[in-house]
Amino acid sequence: YEEVKHSSSHKSTNNKLYKVNQQKTSDIAVHGLLLWASTGFLMPLGILIIRGSIKAEPGSRRSRILFYLHVGFQMLSVLLATVGAAMSLKKFENSFDNSHQKLGLALYGAILMQGLIGFFRPHRGKKERSYWYLIHWILGTIVSLVGIINIYTGLKAYHKRTLKGTTLWTILFTVEVSFIGLVYLFQDKLEYMKKQGVIVGSESLIVSSNQDIPQSQTQKELLPVACGRKRNALENLFCNHEYLNLKQSIVLHQRLN
Numbered sequence: 001y002e003e004v005k006h007s008s009s010h011k012s013t014n015n016k017l018y019k020v021n022q023q024k025t026s027d028i029a030v031h032g033l034l035l036w037a038s039t040g041f042l043m044p045l046g047i048l049i050i051r052g053s054i055k056a057e058p059g060s061r062r063s064r065i066l067f068y069l070h071v072g073f074q075m076l077s078v079l080l081a082t083v084g085a086a087m088s089l090k091k092f093e094n095s096f097d098n099s100h101q102k103l104g105l106a107l108y109g110a111i112l113m114q115g116l117i118g119f120f121r122p123h124r125g126k127k128e129r130s131y132w133y134l135i136h137w138i139l140g141t142i143v144s145l146v147g148i149i150n151i152y153t154g155l156k157a158y159h160k161r162t163l164k165g166t167t168l169w170t171i172l173f174t175v176e177v178s179f180i181g182l183v184y185l186f187q188d189k190l191e192y193m194k195k196q197g198v199i200v201g202s203e204s205l206i207v208s209s210n211q212d213i214p215q216s217q218t219q220k221e222l223l224p225v226a227c228g229r230k231r232n233a234l235e236n237l238f239c240n241h242e243y244l245n246l247k248q249s250i251v252l253h254q255r256l257n
């Protein structure tokens, strides 16, 4: 393709000011669209989907559907990134002299690796499964985050190369990313929000103690409300704390009586 150079003194393509021709413009647009669909859309969506399955009963229909959706979305995302990679490596300069290109090249590799790691997972219940999960979770989250960053730098590069405006695309992408971010945070808060409607503590205890319910029974009935399900380490801590508060309230109440 033809470059219309305005400055010949710069050494790297990074610093060259040039406007690319029509063919290159559309190649870049296809490159951007493919990689947005992959790391900016399908990948984060696949992550939200698998996070939605964590609270589902293992082996249940819901859990299986969400798992297959995660695998499907992520495989499609790896496929699109691979097509995008092959295309850019074939059609662009391969100079890798700015951060978009360097980070992008590293991402191509990381995306392929993450997809592969997904398939080589030990069965649940095996000790190795925890290590697998740690790697798959960290790499998957980083790849998706760095992918989002590279879309922003890609949009900047697009503006620089084609002189076309990218403000609208940047705003639209930011709206999308913010929405995904909010859903991600909301998934962690859902259980806690539901619990806000259930009183576990001194108030309900006074009601039940006034009805002369034995201490052991009171504990059994009240505790499962907050603690009777699968929990992570943080929730465990919170539950133990609640349990201690409950015990203290029982002792205090019995003393008062």
Ligand code: HEM
Pocket: 028, 029, 031, 032, 033, 035, 036, 039, 088, 089, 090, 092, 093, 094, 095, 096, 098, 100, 101, 102, 103, 104, 105, 107, 108, 146, 147, 148, 150, 151, 152, 153, 154, 155, 156, 157, 158, 161
């Ligand atoms: C996660 C997403 C992305 C990745 C991994 C990625 C990766 C890359 C790589 C590796 C290159 C260098 C290719 C080569 O020289 O062989 C490149 C170039 C380029 N990309 Fe992306 N890209 C992404 C998203 C985007 C987006 C959304 C746009 C905007 C439309 C974009 C615009 C460009 C442009 C204009 C170039 C030409 C080189 C330059 O001027 O820096 N990219 N990209």
Ligand code: HEM
Pocket: 043, 047, 050, 051, 054, 067, 070, 071, 074, 075, 077, 078, 111, 114, 115, 116, 117, 118, 119, 121, 133, 136, 137, 138, 139, 140, 141, 143, 144
């Ligand atoms: C690039 C592709 C992929 C990405 C970015 C990705 C990302 C992730 C992330 C971030 C999580 C953790 C979610 C969380 O708890 O916050 C996860 C979980 C999971 N992924 Fe993937 N994944 C990919 C491909 C795959 C593939 C191909 C498979 C299977 C064939 C797979 C199977 C799983 C399973 C089973 C879990 C849940 C683990 C558990 O809860 O024990 N992933 N994935």
